[in-house]
Amino acid sequence: MSMADHMLQPLPGVIEPRWSLAKDVLPPDSYIVDGAEFAMDDSDLAPDSPLARRMNRTFDEVGLVWLRNTGLEDLREMRRFGKLVVEQEMRYQGGANPRDSLEANVYEVGAPLTAWLHYHHEMAYISHSTRLLAFLGHKALPGKGATYVSDNLQATDAILETEFGQKLKELGLCYHRNLTDREKFKDRPPIGVYNHWQKSMLTDDPDEAVRIAESRGLEVEWGADRLLKTRYYVSAFEYFPQLDRNVLYSSVADDAMWFDAWPNVMHLPYHERPLALTFGDGSEMTRDEKRLFVDIYDRYGIPVDWGVGDVLVICNYRFAHGRPGIHLAAGEQRELGVLIGDAFERIGDRSDKW
Ligand SMILES: [Fe+2]
Incomplete structure (x- = not known):
């Protein structure tokens, strides 16, 4: 083991996901679409093409579409196929155009490849979330x-059968985020940095940053060194209109645990890390509760082993997503494109929809 590898070993007591504890969580035929059955050219890109209908029916029924064997190598081409579902969803919902570029608040962006990314629902930590997202191989x-x-419908049923799930239901959550000041790190290494508020709020003006944060439903407070401390109180669940039921919509990805394998943050004690997730009354989750939170998703995990050209569309209500750390050998490359779908304002759970 080299010195560099040694420094990346997780500390004792760290909870690492096990990702997939059972086979046959869902029949693969229910979510895999084989591109080899289609021409995979412009004829498939009409909204009413057989491929578009097949992908959209799969998405409606399952909330997951894995288009494989596409023969595609160009990322722009993959985007066009991903949009067959993303844009159809927007037509249903009357939403805006899909956001094509990589967004600063998408979890994967900026995360070190060597760090594992706990299961999560995209943008659960702000009021402005997304219905779906797509990854491109x-x-x-x-x-x-x-x-x-991870099949979130099964995870929701399982967590609600536990004492912890009932506590989540009753108390809700508070997302604590500490955003650093870019000016303070001009000439300093980014130790303990997750995101600067200038980058997160897309402004250099502190008053404007506060206004933007508040418009996103956050409570804000300035700390020492112009640290912007935000708090977001919301249910651990979200009402999913299509199935007319509440689903789990939170995970330890928004806790200090998120950084357990991050080179510049993992050495810090939890209370000095930029994120924390507590119950809505401010009380801490125990280690056993966090272990259960991780296990619940692992129980219903399904691996998606990427091939070049694969397109994976994920309903953000019905599935959580994550990945183990990736250790590349010299010359190896692994890179996904991301397409963020239709935005929606979080309402949390509905008391009559459990
Ligand atoms: Fe993500």
Whole structure:
């Protein structure tokens, strides 16, 4: 083991996900679409093409579409196929155009490849969330660098059967985020930095940053060194209109645990890290509760072993996603494109929809 590898070993007591504890969480036929059955050219890109109908029916029924064997290598081409579902959803919902570029608040962006990314629902920590997202297999290494998705309907039922799930239901959550000041790190290494408020709020003006944060439903407070401390109180669940029921919509990805394998943050004690997740009354989760929170998703995890050209569309209500750390050998590349779908304002759970 080299010195660099040694420094990346998780500390004792760290909870690492196990990703997928059971086979046959869902029948693969229910969510895999084989591109080899289609021409995979412009004829498939009409909204009413057989491929578009097949992908949209799969998405409606299951909330997950894995289009494989596409023969595609160009990321822009993959985006067009991902949009067959993303844009159809927007037509249903009357939403805006999909956001094509990589967004600063998408979890994967800026996360070190070597760090595992706990299961999560995209943008659960702000009021402005997304209904769906798509990943595109730009550079892939079969057998290495898999994404995992977890069947959130099964996870929701399982967590509600536990004392912890009932506590989540009753108390809700508070997302604590500490955003650093970019000016303070001009000439300093980014130790303990997750995101600067200038980058998160897209402004250099502190008053404007506060206004933007508040418009996103956050409570804000300035700390020492112009640290912007935000708090967001919301249910651990979200009402999903299509199935007319509440689903789990939170995970330890928004806790200090998120950084357990991050080179510049993992050495810090939890209370000095930029994120924390507590119950809505401010009380801490125990280690056993966090272990259960991780296990619940692991129980219903499904591996998605990437091939170049694969397109994976994920309903953000019905599935959580995450991945183990990836350790590339010299010359290896693994890179996904991301497409963020239709935005929605979180309402939390509905008391009559459990
Ligand atoms: Fe993500």
